[in-house]
Amino acid sequence: MTAGRSPVDVAVGVVIRADGAVLFGQRLAGKPYAGWWEFPGGKLEAGETVTEALARELHEELGIDIEGSSPWVVREHVYPHAHVRLHFHRVERWRGEPRSREGQALRWQRPDSIEVAPLLPAAIRVVGWLRLPQALAISAASDLGDEAFLRALDARLDAAPCVLQLREPGMAAARFDALFREARARCERRGARLVVNSAHPASYWRAAGGVHLRAADLMRLERRPDLRWVGASCHDEAELARACALELDYALLGPVLPTASHPGTPGIGWEGFARVGAPTAIPVFALGGLDWADAPAARRAGAHGVALRSAAWR
Template structure:
């Protein structure tokens, strides 16, 4: 089943969500309005029809912007949920086919109130185009200086990865940075350290090995959970345990893993289009590769060296 979801964004940056009415599947949960494509119907025509029927509005096709495609299964029912950003329409949205509608900023929406298939859409709205990872060969003090500089130039999603430091040193360094990270409205994720993330109230980035051990989301929805993936099976595991996003690597050749064959963009795009969560392209990439990554279904680009020397 092919389903279109409209992500209406108003001039204040708020998005519209609708509550599923009584008697329907997932009644009481919230979602992005839309509906299924009828046989022989063009997807965008289906979205126009559904938003007219559900909200009483006429949307402007010129304002469409692809956001994310989410393959999902509810029991025996499989669907492809395609989310499209809509920035212009005529008419005032009304709850014609929903229990209620509401306008909220993405940061103010609790993912737990959304239908499970709609949560990756919210994650894609919240996540930036860059995911910056600290270099492996720096000290805690050096990493602190780098993160402060990254925050100052606008980076808002950062992974605190210090394999040369002890767990206690890495946690202490992260704790010292937190006031600045929060002042900038940024998110810091600890590499692999779930217990440390819980203690500090920050996010965590899981290794591919941890994905095989974690059976459910390890942290609350108010902090991000990412995962390192290298093949389609690991992307499935990342989605199954409730990760907000994943990295998929290596897209290009890297100096740190010279013997690992790169995926290349065509294979990367094929795997990501079948993933059920936002995915960052990682491996031999930097800030200048964002446009290419977006063309190949990525949320954006993750990187190490190229971001610190940019």
């Protein structure tokens, strides 16, 4: 029985190779869930930070020395044998070649083609998030003009994977319908994810298979919409907590820096983002006043990636 116990803190390393493949290890005989596959890591020892525990565990298990890791998501899971709080860090730089030092089998797997099974239950949702691009682009057809925006969208989708949020408040219905159909066709051809802002009719959410909720719409919901992808805009801890409680797929948090649309309004800054957005149960994109060059700072602060509007189309 684990009811009533405080969760055990565990540092988990999502070790990502340059080609995007991720490392999994198989649990040894004699352990709970023996033979199941998991991300490497282990329990925090007394006085350790997550970063310190992760460095120790990956050296002991894999013989590597971490040169850089970034916080990502924190998930709690109750197993029959334990209640754990899993601190997932992405590890993309290390010294040494990962090798089994404890006799466990190791496999590199691409996130879009996981072949090892079964996965530990707590790892399943996280594997899905590894398929989530690290850039979210917000449409700007009202500013650029529809044809110019669609050309910019083609260029963006050809350059790198991204999620497109179609958000054109105030656009005439017929014009938006035509824009939606063109944008959806381009996303489908390239395997890109499309979500429609909740300012637009729900029929478009369903046609796209995803919705991006405005903060006010998020706070009114009692349950997650029945769609493949659901995200939300958040500005504070309460809204972000609501997005986590509804088990959304991602959230945007900001503004991080001052924006042209809100001159004179300071952003929360990277320290504020890390304080509010890093220890969350879902991936969080940094939003507001950012450019592509801000992606490393966003990752260091615990963001999944960056969400851009104007800068996305430059």
